[in-house]
Amino acid sequence: MSTATGTTGIGVSDVLARCREENRAALVGYLPVGFPTVEGSIAAMVAMVEAGVDIVEVGIPYSDPLMDGPVIAYAADQALKHGVRVGDVFTATRAVRDAGAPPLVMSYWNLILRHGPTAFATDLAAAGGAGIITPDLIPDEAGEWIAASDASGLDRVFLVAPSSTDERIASVTERCRGFVYAVSHMGVTGARTSMGDAASVIVSRTKAATDLPVCVGLGVSTGAQAAEVAAYADGVIVGSALVRCLTEAADLESGITVLRALVAELAEGVRSGR
Amino acid sequence: MTDQTPATPAHGLVPEPVARPGRFGDFGGRYVPEALIPALEELDEARRKAMVDPEFLGELERLHRTYTGRPSIITEVPRFAEHAGGARIILKREDLNHTGSHKINNVLAQALLTKRMGKSRVIAETGAGQHGVATATAAALMGLECVIYMGKVDTERQALNVARMRMLGAEVRPVPTGSATLKDAINDALRDWVTNVEDTHYILGTVTGPHPFPEMVRDFHRIIGVEARAQVLDTAGRLPDAVIACVGGGSNAMGIFHRFLDDTDVRLIGVEAGGEGVEGGRHAARFAASSPGVLHGTFSYLMQDDDGQTLESHSISAGLDYPSVGPEHAHLRDTGRAEYRYATDEQAMKAFELLCRTEGIIPAIESAHALAGAIEVGRELGPDALLLVNLSGRGDKDMHTAAEYFGLIDGDAVPPGTADEPGAEGDGRTQL
Structure with missing residues (x-):
């Protein structure tokens, strides 16, 4: 297992190794840059780190977020209407890095393609970024990104899903660095009432193929669910539930207060699952 | 309408040097x-097997003969052609297919594939409603559950097609997000598919999307060009000088172009939607003003901003109102095998009216863009030219738009069913 550290600071692999030593899962929290404003989203990301998130997923709003459910799609749409730019992601990764957590960018591929994958990797590494999660880029299409991430020392997180064959899991994990993102169920982002068995099955199938840490995303919204997933996964990824703290709040300040409380609950969850 | 000079092929955005399946250049x-x-x-394997399986091919042929109405006829349109430099113009009448457009060719084949894959539910996106109606029809015919995603804006401008789909037993889900048009309908269809993929097949309606859709949908429409080539040879004793088709996603164009690819003397001309004009940005002329990028699973020309966010397209024709274009068209354009122009809303509606008045054929507004292209090409090539134009659909669904555009509704007429007092139902003159 190799570790990419971007420029300076602790890498994703280091964080996951430390969590493993502490016999717990890592908590990975997602927020999109630019909602409700660029400054507001960065304040919320920093608050997440202070409240116990181990790794921050910094989302870039995209006009056609076909992997996202209504909560994240709404936040992305609002952020775009307020004029968020792709370049704002670098301000966010710098702030998250300065707050002490490794920032992983979550982006649909066309935004990176348009920026130029090599240029994006260089700019991200310079802004303290640890790597990129690419929900609509499979390794088969990722030749240029694999080269660019190697050159810049960035992690690259591809996804596996319950529908993935063993052959696909093997070929996807082979080209991941940092961790493998296991999609807990077939569907788009958004809170679920129950995590079901599919998540633990895809984690054990993935672990059979790789020594990389496996983090589970899609559907987790409570401390109890985080604890449930933490029992078998190396990391728990939470997105929509955190975004909703901000979309449903009357103002940023009260949103961040609710956000801190939820992060604390989730952080407790990932520590009580085993 | 403006001739497009091919942009530099060195767009510098090639993800990887590729010679992989599913790539066109x-x-x-x-x-x-x-x-x-x-x-x-699974789909790729199923369609590969089906395309060499006499049982599948026989069943599709039988359906096309007894249900679609294939082969579709060709019609020469001399009175229309008088306005196109006197060139000889032949229309391929896909508008006469069951459900009123070429879309049924692909849909019947994919519905058969759905059953072969053991799936019981189909979903589809639709813009103008032609593909949605065709899908709802095939689902009714084959006993499949059917959900159609349609942008909310489109459900309003194509209300009659919404009713047709519901009449056929399909559930129509209006999509209010984004620009609430075709691209957003595709987003929601993809979200549905990723959630229900186990029992659901996504009958994508055009030659875009992830592999194998562009190749497969083209193959299912290829019959248009196969028939038309033989029919034109039979009628005119020679190949046409140009084959002209409108290009939204590009399925009817790929369908009629493909059989002619090796006939290098035959010009292949795609006509995009110029909307209100390319200068103002309100158009869908991707080849006139866009750059390569990824949308809906494929790498092709894409209307996007500097950040890579998709820009909204615009056309009077819902079926051409899409910010990207099938990847094979991008390849044909960059290699120079096909050429692309655009017709503005105004040019298309002029051609629409002209075909109605000179030949008694009401075309779909989509197809009217191809007719506008034919008028221009005919004037360029003169009376010795022979043009084959794909009349991809009929205009019944567009009467609301056309009536508004041409002011065909009498001022004091009240559409039936909206009258709130007795005797207020108009005077029996033109009504919708």
Whole structure:
């Protein structure tokens, strides 16, 4: 297992190794840059780190977020209407890095393609970024990104899903660095009432193929669910539930207060699952 | 209408030097979530087997003969052609197919594939409603559950087609997000598919999307060009000088172009929607003003801003109102095998009216863009030219738009069913 550290600071692999030593899962929290404003989203990301998130997923709003459910799609749409730019992601990764957590960018591929994958990797590494999660880029299409991430020392997180064959899991994990993102169920982002068995099955199938840490995303919204997933996964990824703290709040300040409380609950969850 | 000079092919955005299946030169590919890859591979395998299976091909042929109404006829349109430099113009009448457009060719084949894959539910996106109606029809015919995603804006401008789909037993889900048009309907269809992929097949309606859709949908429409080529040879004793088709996603154009690819003397001319004019940005002329990028799983020309966010397209024709274009068209354009122009809303509506008045044929507004292209090409080539134009659909669905555009509704007429007092139903003159 190799570790990419971007420029300076602790890498994703280091964080996951430390969590493993502490016999717990890592908590990975997602927020999109630019909602409700660029400054507001960065304040919320920093608050997440202070409240116990181990790794921050910094989302870039995209006009056609076909992997996202209504909560994240709404936040992305609002952020775009307020004029968020792709370049704002670098301000966010710098702030998250300065707050002490490794920032992983979550982006649909066309935004990176348009920026130029090599240029994006260089700019991200310079802004303290640890790597990129690419929900609509499979390794088969990722030749240029694999080269660019190697050159810049960035992690690259591809996804596996319950529908993935063993052959696909093997070929996807082979080209991941940092961790493998296991999609807990077939569907788009958004809170679920129950995590079901599919998540633990895809984690054990993935672990059979790789020594990389496996983090589970899609559907987790409570401390109890985080604890449930933490029992078998190396990391728990939470997105929509955190975004909703901000979309449903009357103002940023009260949103961040609710956000801190939820992060604390989730952080407790990932520590009580085993 | 403006001739497009091909931009430099060195767009510098090639993801990888590729010689992979699912690529047309640099274009195409499979930019979708991992969760969908197994379904795409299953589909690819199923269609490869089906295309060499006499049982599948026989059943499709039987359906086309006894249900679609194939072969569709060709019609020479001399009175229309007088306005096109006197060139000889022949229309391929896909408008006469069951459900009123070429879309049924692909839909029947994919519905058969759905059953072969053991799936019981189909979903589809639709813009103008032609593909949605065709899908709802095939689902009714074959006993499949059917959900159609349609942008809310489109459900309003194509209300009659919404009613047709519901009449056929399909559930129509209006999509209010984004620009609430075709691209957003595709987003929601993909979200549905990734959630229900186990029992659901996504009958994508055009030659875009992840591999194998562009190739497969083209193959299912290829019959248009196969028939038309033989019919034109039979009628005129020679191949046409140009084959002209409108290009939204590009399925009717790929369908009629493909059989002519090796006939290098035959010009292949795609006509995009110029909307209100390319200068103002309100158009869908991707080849006139866009750059390569990824949308809906494929790498092709894309209307996007400097950040890579998709820009909204615009056309009077819902079926051409899409910010990207099938990847094979991008390849044909960059290699110079096909050429692309655009017709503005105004030019298309002029051609629409002209075909109605000179030949008694009401075309779909989509197809009217091809007719506008034919008028221009005919004037360029003169009376010795022979043009084959794909009349991809009929205009019944567009009467609301046309009536508004041409002011065909009498001022004091009240549409039936909206009168709130007795005797207020108009005077029996033109009504919708």
